Amino acid sequence: DLIAAFSIAPDITFLMDIAGDLTSQDGGDTLTPPTGSGLKTARLVRLVRLIRLIRIVKLYSVVTKASDKEAEERLKAQARAARNAKQAALKRVEASKLGKVLADKTTRQVILAILVMLFFLPLVEASK
Numbered sequence: 097d098l099i100a101a102f103s104i105a106p107d108i109t110f111l112m113d114i115a116g117d118l119t120s121q122d123g124g125d126t127l128t129p130p131t132g133s134g135l136k137t138a139r140l141v142r143l144v145r146l147i148r149l150i151r152i153v154k155l156y157s158v159v160t161k162a163s164d165k166e167a168e169e170r171l172k173a174q175a176r177a178a179r180n181a182k183q184a185a186l187k188r189v190e191a192s193k194l195g196k197v198l199a200d201k202t203t204r205q206v207i208l209a210i211l212v213m214l215f216f217l218p219l220v221e222a223s224k
Contacts, residue, residue, distance in 0.1 A: 101152060104145050 104149055107142065107145060
């Protein structure tokens, strides 16, 4: 694919102008347009280069789609993690409700035991 990218360079006019200026010694334009079989060959070469360019574009689109899919998977994973964190927080809230109910029940039992002791302790006192 890298070779295909470099093979397109002759189709870019400003690069060819620079190359022509560097290779010509008199500074003039020494390139002559192809004729006959040279014209057919030039067209075929351009067609091959165009096909290579299309392959590069397709490869680029596949790579970008793959990176988009990876980004989408990362976002889905983050959403799942956030959802799991929410569920864990809700479970903690439910656990605290259960703890609250048990604490209230224990407090009632302790208060009832203290009241019973206050009423019956004077009756159980040892006499002298």
